[in-house]
Amino acid sequence: MRGVVMYAPGDVRVEEREDAKIIEPTDAVIRVSAACICGSDLWLYRGIEALNGPTPMGHEYIGVVEQVGDQVRNVKVGDFVVGSFVASDNTCEICQAGYQSRCIHNVMMGSEGTQAELARIPLADGTLVATPGEPDKDLIPSLLAASDVLGTGWFAAVAAEAGPGKTIAVVGDGAVGLSAVLAAKQLGAERIIAFSRHPERQALAREFGATDIVEERGDAGAAKIKELTGGYGAHGVVEAVGTQESMWQAINSARAGGYVGYVGVTHGVQLDGLNLFFTGVHLHGGPAPVRRFLPELIRLIWDRTIDPGKVFDLTLPLDEAAEGYKAMDERRATKVLLTL
Numbered sequence: 001m002r003g004v005v006m007y008a009p010g011d012v013r014v015e016e017r018e019d020a021k022i023i024e025p026t027d028a029v030i031r032v033s034a035a036c037i038c039g040s041d042l043w044l045y046r047g048i049e050a051l052n053g054p055t056p057m058g059h060e061y062i063g064v065v066e067q068v069g070d071q072v073r074n075v076k077v078g079d080f081v082v083g084s085f086v087a088s089d090n091t092c093e094i095c096q097a098g099y100q101s102r103c104i105h106n107v108m109m110g111s112e113g114t115q116a117e118l119a120r121i122p123l124a125d126g127t128l129v130a131t132p133g134e135p136d137k138d139l140i141p142s143l144l145a146a147s148d149v150l151g152t153g154w155f156a157a158v159a160a161e162a163g164p165g166k167t168i169a170v171v172g173d174g175a176v177g178l179s180a181v182l183a184a185k186q187l188g189a190e191r192i193i194a195f196s197r198h199p200e201r202q203a204l205a206r207e208f209g210a211t212d213i214v215e216e217r218g219d220a221g222a223a224k225i226k227e228l229t230g231g232y233g234a235h236g237v238v239e240a241v242g243t244q245e246s247m248w249q250a251i252n253s254a255r256a257g258g259y260v261g262y263v264g265v266t267h268g269v270q271l272d273g274l275n276l277f278f279t280g281v282h283l284h285g286g287p288a289p290v291r292r293f294l295p296e297l298i299r300l301i302w303d304r305t306i307d308p309g310k311v312f313d314l315t316l317p318l319d320e321a322a323e324g325y326k327a328m329d330e331r332r333a334t335k336v337l338l339t340l
């Protein structure tokens with residue numbers, strides 16, 4: 001099979017690899033229909049995280065089941081499926097409580113790479129959700145978004161307690177932040193304030209349901225939210241960046257007793273306990289349990305109620321993956337879809 005392998009920072013190749021195959025009886029192998037390049041793949045590309053030799057890439061995927069292990073019951077060969085970046089049994093107490101990304105048997109996807117023609121999916125029964133049938137071609141980007149960025153933004157909006165009558169602020173205008181705006185809208189939020197300085201992302205935020213755009217950042221951004229909410233702050237805030245500044249921007253944008261749903265993978269964030277103590281906010285986040293939301297997200301996409309696939313701003317064939325990485329690294333693209 002053809003698949004993406006990173007040899008060194010900046011050195012991405014598409015090459016012939018050994019076919020993915022069933023290893024555990026709970027595995028499935030899927031023929032990947034589309035994959036994407038994630039912001040987190042750039043950490044390796046930029047040399048911020050060390051590579052341990054040539055590394056297969058990718059952890060987001062949708063596709064058609066090609067083989068199943070002996071113990072797989074919930075999906076069958078030929079099903080079109082959506083999974084997430086963490087494989088989970090969906091039966092343990094953590095999964096049953098809706099936190100599948102922290103399943104006691106969780107397997108992080110990506111060690112074998114889903115930017116490839118075939119991918120092995122561990123714990124297939126718990127991980128994969130079949131769509132009602134073969135999707136129309138125009139639904140592919142949205143189903144792929146459900147696999148990661150939409151599911152993550154959705155969890156963040158839920159953690160921020162988005163709902164009727166609520167004002168929700170969203171820190172971060174990348175694919176996850178924009179997806180959180182869409183989620184807050186679907187969950188019934190009355191007012192959605194998106195932080196963004198990019199005209200195209202502001203436009204997509206408004207299309208997804210943002211009622212207000214704030215360009216200020218950090219303390220000035222939080223002060224702006226207080227100003228827009230009669231001095232109170234937002235009922236809930238999504239944090240989808242993961243830096244020291246963005247974390248406090250989110251916490252300080254929330255009112256006392258409010259909620260912060262944080263899903264930006266933190267880098268070097270330190271929270272002073274005493275400062276945190278006096279904010280009186282709820283903090284709830286981490287790696288999103290995308291699996292919890294997949295059945296509903298697939299339904300909303302299938303019904304064409306939502307179109308989260310608009311977050312992809314560059315589509316390339318798998319063989320041109322190197323150009324996709326380059327475009328994201330140079331910020332010419334926010335989110336790249338790879339077709340197969």
Ligand SMILES: [Zn+2]
Nearest residue numbers: 090092095103
């Ligand atoms: Zn579990």
